[in-house]
Amino acid sequence: MKNSLEGRLAVITGAGGGIGVTMVERFRDAGARVVACDVSAEALAGLDVAHREAFDLGDADACRTACARIQERVGLPDIVVSNAGYTRAETLEQVDDRAWNFELDVNLNGARNFTAPFLEPMKARGSGVFVFIASVNALAHFGNPAYAAAKAGLVAYARAIATECGRHGIRSNAICPGSVRTHAWDHRIEKDPGILDKVSRLYPLGHMVTPADVANAAVFLASPFSAGITGVALPVDGGLMAGNLPFIDAIR
Template identity: 60%
Template sequence: MTASPFRLDGKTVLISGAGGGIGQSLVSSFREAGATVIGADREASMLEGLDLAGKVLFDQADAKGTRAAIGRYLAEFGTPDAVVSNAGFTRAEILDHLDDDVWASELAINLNGAYAMTDPIVAAMAKRGKGSLVFISSVNALGHYGNPAYAAAKAGLVAYAKAIAVERGGQGVRANVICPGSVRTPAWDHRLAADPTLLDNVLPHYPLGRMVLPSEVANAAVFYCSDASSGITGTVLPVDAGLTAGNLRFVDDVLRDK
């Protein structure tokens, strides 16, 4: 019986931001696919209760510390078969919320830290001759939906992944990007607490009429890390309930017969 190309049995996957809303679903989905999962986050307490074979601790806002932690992991445990760069953060929702410090902080976490984490692994994968990386970006990288510093950083991840795909493809390294839309994780809790009717304004923008589930983002990442996607690299996959397909609100408010 031929093994399913969607399975990850015998593979080791490193997931950053593993303790977050999407991160926990990533851990669960990769374990269900048979992978051995190493979780990375800022503090060990964030990873408690997860089905992990190991933990790597670093603050992605600190690029040097992140690179050092990954270097120690590689030296002790070797190169993972796949990496999901998932850690991210934003609070500055519009241009008026930005200043130099806020801009630098959001790029440090979402772009510079992701580079510091993955660059040593890319080099190790290229030396070995095989590996897959998945970057969890955002629809904010594809169009403006607010959070301008975060959007700039997430767009940078798209460019970085394409660079890996082009320059390291000959050494067997693949890199792809997932761009989620609004995902119903605890990150929305503070907004909904302030305005319980907020989803009444959010959901009409989504053709599927709902937010994306963390498991749906995770399933896409499993696909990208599996042999089922072995011929795919340098791509960007929106997992966004149809948001970037077109402007549903415009169709409903302007064009549809009332």
């Protein structure tokens, strides 16, 4: 997909994270100019991008200001990738009011806060692409209830944009990754050093997906190669949603 995004302006949230850094690289490799966004300037240090924005996605006013500044300084984006995400409340027992509200703010409300300001100018222009990084947790339950609820909402929001804004030349899709080995797994590995091997056995491909797998799918969905695709929730999950391999092994 080299040069498939030549001349396009792509804005990526969570750009300093484990998937985000790879996302920036892949979009640059495809020819896009990239605006990198994250919660702090430190998270964005070292990224080779056209522009950086540091702000809190949970702050709607800060998002509107960042969106306006991006348009003023580098232009109206062709592509917005809502990649930022967070979870720590892994079971219902761990989901108190604070965890619920925080995880919905980061994973759902934050994505909407940063998407809505771009919708009207994109509609006026007659083009735009949104790619939302959701999760297989949006499609079936694998723990992390607040995160799962937020990501399911994100898929619904992506479909709403696809349906209502398609007539204006706007496409909107969600990617639903399975487990991705990033720093988000570090706290689990500290508790159980063998957890990655245990998790990998759940996947038909025999391994977790990589940040590059997710980023490559995002580049595809942002590119002209997917011009006829909108309103889709695409699993990038090593086959996890295809079927229950441990169940099959248990009954054979």
